[in-house]
Amino acid sequence: MHNQGIGTWISRRSMRSLDDVAISYRGRTIGYRELSSRIRRLAHALADRGVTAGDRVAFLGNNHPAFLESLFATATIGAIFVPLNTRLAAPEITFALEDSGATTLILTQELRELARAGAWSTDVTRRIVVDGEAYPAVESYDEVLASGSDTEFDVPVTADDPAIILYTSGTTGHPKGAVLTHGNLTWNCFNALIDYGVSAGERVLLISPMFHVASLSMGALPVLLQGGQVILHERFDPADVLRTVQAEQVTMLSGVPTTFQLLQEHPDWETTDISSLQHLTCGGSTMPERMLAAYEQRGLSFSCGYGMTETSPGATAMPPRMSKEKMGSSGIRHFFTDVRVVDQNGRDLPAGEVGEIWISGPNVIKEYWRRPDATGSAIVDGWFRSGDLGYFDSDGFLFISDRLKDMIISGGENIYSAEVESIIMELAEISSVALIGVPDEKWGEVPLAVVSVHPGAELSADAIRAHLDGRLARYKIPKQVVFTDELPRTASGKVRKADLRALYAAERSAAGTTSQGGHR
The missing domain is CATH 3.40.50.12780 (ANL, N-terminal domain)
Structure with missing residues (x-):
């Protein structure tokens, strides 16, 4: 095979594992031989629709066999897979699609509205819906897959070629796309x-x-x-x-x-x-x-x-x-x-x-x-x-x-303070803000915003959260907002976040505060 990347894995494995179960989902099983066939057909179908090596194919959906089929089919073509976090808000989806330059978006039916809101102003020209019927400008995944040939698809792909772009929250307010090669994953x-x-x-x-x-x-x-x-x-x-x-x-x-x-x-x-x-x-x-x-x-x-x-x-x-x-x-x-x-x-x-x-x-x-x-x-x-x-x-x-990066890890999700702070600072009443992570029994830690407002200004914690709602994923929105006259700073003017963490972590611990319910 000319393809030395991950796109050939299931084909190679199917020769050894045949009908052994590869994927189980909602009571349905897919064997390796069937999975290999589905990947070949999807690769051909995407190529027939204009996807070529180096193109970006985005996927918006929760765990589903189509996620893995799309990943391997994209890798078979030599294109680049861009999985999108389903917990993001529409503007965050838009940024990832625009930054990656994705022209194909595969989405699950349950996220149809998020996909519409996130992709409408981008360069996405092909939309394919999983577990749903086709509708204007959107094809059905099953129909797309059925249209592809079940013949071998082999193009040159090396270990150094990009396989996936995964967006990480940005320390400067914008996410960065980490490029994982076929060799990295292997x-x-x-x-x-x-x-x-x-x-x-x-x-x-x-x-x-x-x-x-x-x-x-x-x-x-x-x-x-x-x-x-x-x-x-x-x-x-x-x-x-x-x-x-x-x-x-x-x-x-x-x-x-x-x-x-x-x-x-x-x-x-x-x-x-x-x-x-x-x-x-x-x-x-x-x-x-x-x-x-x-x-x-x-x-x-x-x-x-x-x-x-x-x-x-x-x-x-x-x-x-x-x-x-x-x-x-x-x-x-x-x-x-x-x-x-x-x-x-x-x-x-x-x-x-x-x-x-x-x-x-x-x-x-x-x-x-x-x-x-x-x-x-x-x-x-x-x-x-x-x-x-x-x-x-x-x-x-x-x-x-x-x-060093002031990253907060809440329930396994990464939250970068600069990204949240930049949106909070859009509110005219605020003079400064610092987002820190404080201990939480359920989520490990949760974000807390320490805010100071301009003299004479009035602003509630609910108003701040309302400003963030729909702009950021829910887990990034502060679970607690604390108002203070002035944030502690170093001689050079930087906020002393270590001091804030020590102060508010101790207060939260003393109060026995735990996030109630899901914040996902």
Whole structure:
């Protein structure tokens, strides 16, 4: 084959796994041979409609077989897949479509209105709806797929060619498109196969959306590469997850601390047979001791990890047998990845000293989409500057200390303060604002806005949230707004966010504040 990218994976695997189940969804199963056929037909159908190598094909939808079929079909053509976060507001969808230059949008029926609002002013000329009937200017996915030839589709694709553009929240108010190559995704899978022991008999239940790189690259792709089974859930529901684990004999489950907490707190936890589970991977933040203990009582251990979109996403992983002994650590370097902790001059620091975490390896991006400025500042001599602070212990285990980029991680979702602050500052009454993350029992942390207004001005917290509603994803909107006369600043005028975090985290903890209900 001329195509050396991920687009050939299912075709190659189907010759070995034949009719073994590849994907389960809503009670329906798709075998590897059928999946390979569907991918070939979709690739031909997209090519017949003008999609060529290098074109961008966007997908707006929750976990669905069409997501994976579209990814592999796009990769078969040599085009670039752009998965969109379904939790974004319409203006954020518009930005991603405009910035990527996507001309094809595949969407699920339930997100038809969001797609319409987000794509109407962009260069998208082809729209295809999944699980829905065709309507003016929009084709039916099933009809498109049926129109394609079931013959081999082989064009030259190399490991260095772009496969996916994933948008990360911007530290300067605009998201950046991280370009993951076919090689990045492949080497990340190799890391997962070695460090997590993914096998051919794996049955992974995806409870996190695949538009996040962790669910896609640490769950779906390595399991499909090995010939295992991917079970798709569109949304996270603790009761449904527990039922599925027992009924489908799930062996692998990935999530963030919040998801595992909600599973453990569910009334069905004690009576559900979870003996099939072998691999539990957790990212986003470290697992609290009480949660580790609760799962250990059921004979389960976690492999917590550290990474980001730009590392496809794995940088480190915790060997499960060490999760208790090295509690609070994000583990050791992935097998094919290197990690350093350096000072402000880029010099390696000894064990125990905190510095910036730098990462390199074949799973690390080479660039941001059409952002040479951002690429140049983030990548130094092949090392990706994470913007996170941490240290190694004497055994080589990484501990995360803080974030240089003021990023907030809420329930596994990344929130960058600058993006939210820039929209809040549009309100004429506000003189300054700082968004910080404060501890939350359910979500790990949630955004809190500290605001000062101009003398004589009046503004309520509800008014601020109303201004953000529809402009940003709900999880980015501050759960609490605090008004103050003046924000603490350094001599150079920068807001001292560390002081704010210390103050309001302590107050929130003392008040025992917990976000009620879902904020997704």
